[in-house]
Amino acid sequence: xxxxxxxxxxxxxxxxxIIFGGYVASSESGMGxxxxxxxxxxxxxxxxxxxxxxxxxxRVIGAVLGIMTAxxxxxxxxxxxxxxxxxxxxxxxxxxxxxxxxxAAVVWLDLPAIIVSxxxxxxxxxxxxxxxxxxHADEQSSRTKTRKEQSIQNKFKALLILLLLTLFLxxxxxxxxxxxACSWLECTSGFIPVSFPEIIQTGHRLLxxxxxxxxxxxxxxxxxxxxxxxxQNRLMAASLLVLGQIIIGxxxxxxYIEISWAVLHLAFGTALFAVICEAAVFASSSxxxxxxGEKSSNHYYG
Numbered sequence: 001x002x003x004x005x006x007x008x009x010x011x012x013x014x015x016x017x018i019i020f021g022g023y024v025a026s027s028e029s030g031m032g033x034x035x036x037x038x039x040x041x042x043x044x045x046x047x048x049x050x051x052x053x054x055x056x057x058x059r060v061i062g063a064v065l066g067i068m069t070a071x072x073x074x075x076x077x078x079x080x081x082x083x084x085x086x087x088x089x090x091x092x093x094x095x096x097x098x099x100x101x102x103x104a105a106v107v108w109l110d111l112p113a114i115i116v117s118x119x120x121x122x123x124x125x126x127x128x129x130x131x132x133x134x135x136h137a138d139e140q141s142s143r144t145k146t147r148k149e150q151s152i153q154n155k156f157k158a159l160l161i162l163l164l165l166t167l168f169l170x171x172x173x174x175x176x177x178x179x180x181a182c183s184w185l186e187c188t189s190g191f192i193p194v195s196f197p198e199i200i201q202t203g204h205r206l207l208x209x210x211x212x213x214x215x216x217x218x219x220x221x222x223x224x225x226x227x228x229x230x231x232q233n234r235l236m237a238a239s240l241l242v243l244g245q246i247i248i249g250x251x252x253x254x255x256y257i258e259i260s261w262a263v264l265h266l267a268f269g270t271a272l273f274a275v276i277c278e279a280a281v282f283a284s285s286s287x288x289x290x291x292x293g294e295k296s297s298n299h300y301y302g
Contacts, residue, residue, distance in 0.1 A: 002075060003076060004134060004138055006071065006072050010065070010072055011131060011134060011274070013061070013064065014065060015127070015270060015271075016061065017065055018123050019266060021058060022266035023054070023259070024058050025175065029050075029054035030106070030111045031051070031055070032054055032055030033107065037103070037107040037108060038104070040055070040056050062103065066096060069096050070093075072089070072092070072133070073089045085137065088129055088132055089133065092129045092130065092133070095125055099122045102115060113176045114172065117168055120168070124270075127270075128273075128277045131274065131278050131281060135278065135281040153280065153283060155218065159276055160273075160276055160280060162214065163211055163273055163276060166211050166269075169200065170208075170265075173200055178197040180253065180256065181197035182201045182202065184253040184254055187201070187202065215238050218235055219235040222235050238272060238275050238279070244268050245269060248261060252265050
């Protein structure tokens with residue numbers, strides 16, 4: 001189906017844009033076009049070198065993504081075969097407009113940490129909506145969910161909220177240059193954080209720890225209670241990404257936030273978000289989840 005393929009390609013480009021945005025930030029190239037938007041150093045096409053090349057490339061990828069999103073939106077509106085995607089496509093376009101405005105504000109206001117962090121969160125919501133459209137592009141009907149099915153979905157919703165909070169704090173720490181407020185094991189003042197940067201950094205790590213534990217527990221329960229095989233595989237993939245993210249996080253601090261490790265840290269975090277989003281949509285889709293309810297133990301969902 002055309003819409004499904006187009007949605008998938010847009011997901012891939014969104015992921016690339018998010019990671020490249022991380023590279024722009026890590027290489028401190030965010031002002032490579034100066035405090036100007038949409039022009040770059042006063043030009044439509046600037047001299048492509050150094051920080052300007054990096055920042056301008058990021059803008060070009062964003063422009064291509066904007067065009068692809070518009071094409072996807074109009075394809076959904078014109079389609080008579082796909083139903084239930086109209087609202088999602090409108091939300092997608094709204095998020096795109098918000099993201100464009102935030103991108104401009106980031107440049108005009110000289111990279112304020114809070115706006116840059118919100119910019120990343122909007123990108124994550126944008127990615128989540130794309131994943132929803134991709135998964136539902138070939139569905140023609142839906143049904144009322146049972147209590148057991150709703151329970152599984154609620155667990156994934158809680159997981160996504162926890163993951164978004166962790167990503168937001170991580171982005172804020174990065175753009176406030178709080179990344180080295182603590183070593184990989186303890187802070188300057190010991191194990192108890194004292195200063196604001198130490199408290200924020202420690203809070204991010206605690207959230208990441210709770211998130212990791214939650215994913216491991218859900219993975220264990222999916223295997224123990226014999227949930228649908230597709231959901232088990234997705235949770236196992238999420239667990240592997242979490243393990244990789246923990247290792248990369250340590251290496252990022254040990255390397256004094258070396259660019260490659262910092263970008264890889266974002267890449268794994270974004271991939272984890274995408275996998276959890278896709279698993280949540282998978283679990284809620286049509287007849288798939290009915291098998292989950294049949295195979296799950298009563299005491300767990302009761």
